[in-house]
Amino acid sequence: MIPCAKCKKVETLMKAGFVRGKQRYYCKKCDYYFTLPSTDKKTERRKRHQTTIIDIAQELGVSNSTVSRALHNHPDINAETRKAILDKAQELDYQPNQLAHSLVKSRTNTVGIIVPEFLTQFFPNVIVGAQLILRQAGYNLMIMQSGESYETEVANTKALLANRVDGLLVSMSHETNNYDHFRTFEKKDIPLVYFNRVIEGLGTHKVVADDFQGAFTAVEHLIQNGYRRIAHLGGPPNLLISQERERGYREALKKYNLPALPELIIHGDFTAQKAAIYGKHLLDLSEPPDAIFAVNDPTAIEILTLAKAKGVRVPEELGVVGFSDDPIALYIGNGLTTVKQPTAQIGEAAAAMVLGMMRGEEEAFTPKTTVLEAELVVRGSSVRK
């Protein structure tokens, strides 16, 4: 009863096994194998779905191109039809499908940002600044946090790449020593701007606070307040931010003919955990420092806590200066002297940079570095009364 798919004869046909659970037939005459096409139920439009441009078009009996034009006020459209379409869109609660849009335009209007953490105030503030600039330029911000882990940082870049971000802002985790995952962006010509945590040698734009000047001013301040045996609890040595702050520290000492003692310079990793260990080490030294310049506020705060526990009086016996002006700095003890960075401006500057790059305002590409001023905020932890 089944006719051959080619010659339509029934008599020459025979069953010929199964394929994927369906009966297969073989026509001896045509020497042709085939299976019966499934009785295609002509599946009516999937039940639930966001309303599309096509839904609007069908309801109004126009083509989808017309609808598309209406929604983007293209000149080639009649005012009345546009109104009808806009009304219908409103009625059906149409939301454009950004995915489809991005796919065809191969632009997502999204830039990614990777930060090491957002438990201190620094990065959230940067993000707010960046978001401000980007939003008013019509861009969305996709926020990722690496949690100071190289692995997740790589995973983050992968995800952002998969989501085809148009640009990227990065502050590196202190774990990263390999930068291939960032080079990928350069290779694909995706604008990339580093901020705060940057390394040297990567030929890209950077936005940083003036770490050197900030550190120099901070240490000079300590010296001018009578501290002489000043230690530095630094950051990961691979990051420029650590290098610059240490350089500022060293230069300040040099200016006042003070020695930079190796035993008073320790590299941590920005975390309070490590700071506690190294800080304790410093305070327990047979000849302890009379001041500590910490690479960041969490470190400085840990030192203040240690000093309090040990009964070391601040600022009389120990001067402490931090870096970044964490809100806690204002409230802890008599206040923590710290170097204030223009957090929001860092975000804004970085955002402005990618914007420029994405708009292709670049002639020849020359890596530019924006340095924003850092300001010393003097509080109780560094001024002997």
Add this chain to the structure above:
Amino acid sequence: MIPCAKCKKVETLMKAGFVRGKQRYYCKKCDYYFTLPSTDKKTERRKRHQTTIIDIAQELGVSNSTVSRALHNHPDINAETRKAILDKAQELDYQPNQLAHSLVKSRTNTVGIIVPEFLTQFFPNVIVGAQLILRQAGYNLMIMQSGESYETEVANTKALLANRVDGLLVSMSHETNNYDHFRTFEKKDIPLVYFNRVIEGLGTHKVVADDFQGAFTAVEHLIQNGYRRIAHLGGPPNLLISQERERGYREALKKYNLPALPELIIHGDFTAQKAAIYGKHLLDLSEPPDAIFAVNDPTAIEILTLAKAKGVRVPEELGVVGFSDDPIALYIGNGLTTVKQPTAQIGEAAAAMVLGMMRGEEEAFTPKTTVLEAELVVRGSSVRK
């Protein structure tokens, strides 16, 4: 010399004006207008683009479906071809286009989260918790902040909708009184979970800390430490979080037969700014309170600052309890007594909820509310020595 597009005759043809800068022709015989098809240059593949599945397919001389299968270890594929494809993918630095994938699957593997701000520690912590759970389930998190503005909150929902998130976590801005933008999600069957800042009546899942119990315990603690004239500097009255904390405050007073004095209950908006105004008002009262239960830590911190400036001794003359255990609480003065919320767990619980909903584990939909314990952390601001 130009033949008619229909009848191919040359003699019946004549020029007939221009359309969009191109010469138009008219065949008198056929009564047919037309323009010459542009000499389609067969534009070779656009220069720069991320490598696609097709690039791999072409390089290897296989079809793109084969490549797709290889990349998802589909059974229908030879081990060798798979290896070849995988190698080539590596070589070409292939990154799957999430957009195209999402478009066809109509699933983005992304959930959105809207928070009012991330300048206090609370929301970042929640985000970290949520991200943890979602990431290991293969989902990305799209973070938005409303900045406590209704307008941007609406804009945020629009953006998330346009990006077709599979689910949404929301903590509302204190400005929002209209919830239509959230109802859209319910209407489109997009899983939605509120956390922390929720309102009543919305038939959806919620995750909150036990605000009532936390507040009750806090105020009871104040009473047990001898405070009698306890004020409450509350939050926006439309939010359940404010209502519950106020209820806890009132119930605790009631338990000890203390009156809830209207002049000692003021509603702020969570911000330090308003807290400064209302706090000053309270302290300047002819008969000032001997303790203040603040709706959150920024408010409490502002009160401590005001008290210090005014010379009111804490905790002797004024007991203060906050809510949320901001890091500052540990360091300010002799420490701020506060109610600690399980921030990360809130994020985790909320994330787990959307996950469940997205996986369609729901039978009939019954709004579920998860309440997580809040714990009183006693510090110096509330214990008279």
Add this chain to the structure above:
DNA sequence: AACGTAATCGCAAACGTTACCGATACATAA
């Protein structure tokens, strides 16, 4: 030798939008 079946792979239709062109109906100028 003839058939049954598993292993592979290609085709092509979606997904929702955009944009280039072609194609009309009129309005207008010659």
Add this chain to the structure above:
DNA sequence: TTATGTATCGGTAACGTTTGCGATTACGTT
């Protein structure tokens, strides 16, 4: 009239992936 613009609108390839199903080979099995 008649040739020429103009104002609108439809058709249809892309964009990069997934997937159902058809097709082809290669091998066992009777």
